[in-house]
Amino acid sequence: MTTETRPPEAAETAARGVHSPGRAAIAQRHLRLDRWWLPQVMTAAGLLLFIGYSTWRAFFGLHTSYAAPYVSPFYSPCLAANCPTMKGGADWALFGSWWQLSPALIVLIFPLGFRLTCYYYRKAYYRSFWSSPPACAVAEPHAKYTGETRLPLILQNVHRYFFYFAIPVAGILTWDAILGFRDAQGRWGHMGLGTLVLLVNIVLIWGYTASCHSCRHIVGGRLRHFSKHPVRYRMWTWVSKLNARHMQLAWASLFSVGLTDLYVYLLASGAFSDPRFF
Amino acid sequence: MSYEATFRVWRGDAEGGELTDFQVEVNDGEVVLDVVHRIQATQAPDLAVRWNCKAGKCGSCSAEINGRPRLMCMTRMSTLPAGETVTITPMRTFPVLRDLVTDVGFNYQKAREIPAFVPPQGVKPGEYRMQQADVNRSQEFRKCIECFLCQDTCHVVRDHEENKPAFAGPRFLMRIAELDMHPLDAAADSGLDRKATAQDEHGLGYCNITKCCTEVCPEGIKITDNALIPLKERAVDRKYDPLVWLGSKIGLRRG
Known part of the structure; x- marks a missing residue:
């Protein structure tokens, strides 16, 4: 009837975590039977795919970053002098000509910081890349844990500042999408498949930005008396509805940014021409 | 409809313990706590388990079912993989008192x-x-x-x-x-x-x-x-x- 007694390896892991003295003596680190590792593997694969693609494009994509009238979201705003000329676009050369690296590296810091400190992505990479924890009720491999109480992880608390920066960046990408209603010569009143791609992308980016937990706090979550601030309460209610979809919006906007850049890259490299609607 | 299930229940105390197998009858509509009670009634009268309302409102019957923290009274047998052994342990974060009962x-x-x-x-x-x-x-x-x-x-x-x-x-x-x-x-x-x-x-x-x-x-x-x-x-x-x-x-x- 008995299937198990305290096994030899229990001694090695004694006095830590689920094997601490006094807790039920169970040798296994977990007893889960489901495929608890699958979401973590898929998350890691998705993030690595994006990291690999965006790194390649950020470092080596300058000459295929603009295909009039569309600009890649990785290169807007373009703050160095080595940007392609974007008619009406955000090529502001604020950094001057001394910046010889890819201009994408300047601006990508902000969306990168926004997503790196995002409450959803934190969960995703803590679980997938750091196994802290690998899954619920699955013992983590680390001997010590201090969470976000000290450097460097205490810096996650700056998330709201990246949210503030994300708003003008999303505003510029919105302007880029509007510029998509031109033809290659800059005449207004035209639209192509690329316009649609840029529009979908910016809707998802705004969705992700507005559903941010810091946004939810700032618009109304910090209040104690909603009844005294009906407008902010209404805004908080809207943001809360979006916030419930924050994970989905995080993934959708991540892939839409990558796919928008890919679309511009294919146009700029001459792989195909933009199908024009009118 | 009834069927015979294998339950593996942790039994012991702070000094040590083991997972113990039970063959037990399961009926339609039952939850894990019903089956644990049947084990208690028919095979292991000294099995310690904390429970009270059987309605998911008292929070007493917390345990880990197939490695997942759950209420035994709110876990329907029909939601568990059919034909597979059901493993029940006490909560593994708190000191164990006896069998499925922990010191919270x-x-x-x-x-x-x-x-x-x-x-x-x-x-x-x-x-x-x-x-x-x-x-x-x-x-x-x-x-x-x-x-x-x-x-x-x-x-x-x-x-x-x-x-x-x-x-x-x-x-x-x-x-x-x-x-x-x-x-x-x-x-x-x-x-x-x-x-x-x-x-x-x-x-x-x-x-x-x-x-x-x-x-x-x-x-x-x-x-x-x-x-x-x-x-x-x-x-x-x-x-x-x-x-x-x-x-x-x-x-x-x-x-």
Whole structure:
């Protein structure tokens, strides 16, 4: 009837975590039977795919970053002098000509910081890349844990500042999408498949930005008396509805940014021409 | 319809124990707790199990079923993989007393460490008046049945016994959030800053918002999104946001 007694390896892991003295003596680190590792593997694969693609494009994509009238979201705003000329676009050369690296590296810091400190992505990479924890009720491999109480992880608390920066960046990408209603010569009143791609992308980016937990706090979550601030309460209610979809919006906007850049890259490299609607 | 299932139940105490197999009858519509009671009635009368309401409201029958923290009374047999052994262990974060019963005193200790609601001055009990909009958030947290499954699954204490003195756990950080959002709590007037003490004294910084507490909550409380993250943002207001600090100093923002 008995299937198990305290096994030899229990001694090695004694006095830590689920094997601490006094807790039920169970040798296994977990007893889960489901495929608890699958979401973590898929998350890691998705993030690595994006990291690999965006790194390649950020470092080596300058000459295929603009295909009039569309600009890649990785290169807007373009703050160095080595940007392609974007008619009406955000090529502001604020950094001057001394910046010889890819201009994408300047601006990508902000969306990168926004997503790196995002409450959803934190969960995703803590679980997938750091196994802290690998899954619920699955013992983590680390001997010590201090969470976000000290450097460097205490810096996650700056998330709201990246949210503030994300708003003008999303505003510029919105302007880029509007510029998509031109033809290659800059005449207004035209639209192509690329316009649609840029529009979908910016809707998802705004969705992700507005559903941010810091946004939810700032618009109304910090209040104690909603009844005294009906407008902010209404805004908080809207943001809360979006916030419930924050994970989905995080993934959708991540892939839409990558796919928008890919679309511009294919146009700029001459792989195909933009199908024009009118 | 009935069938024979294999149950593997942990039996023992703080000195040691083992998983013990039982062949037991299962009937349509039963939950895990029904089957545990049948084992108790027919094969192991000394099997220790804590239970009370059998309706998911008392929070007594918390355990780990196939490695997942759950209420035994709310886990239908039909939701478990048919034909596979069902493993039941006590909660693995707390000291075991006997069989499926653990000593959850850690949680009562943490509950005592949270300063209670501070009544507003000049308002007698019975005179409290609050708008529904102001108490909606706190009412979600009041659904808690104190089953302590969130405390059990939280890796901060589950995997690190040494963090127990410093970390209140999701249930009690949620309690701080509830009080800090309470429209009539006058803690600030008495010099108690719940936002700052959540971080400084109750270990809010240990939480890395991996949402296991939300996943296991049998009441469906969005502990992470509605309590822990808002509390973290409130702590940021106090400790890491110079704009908010400056605003409160020059009178643009109230605390």
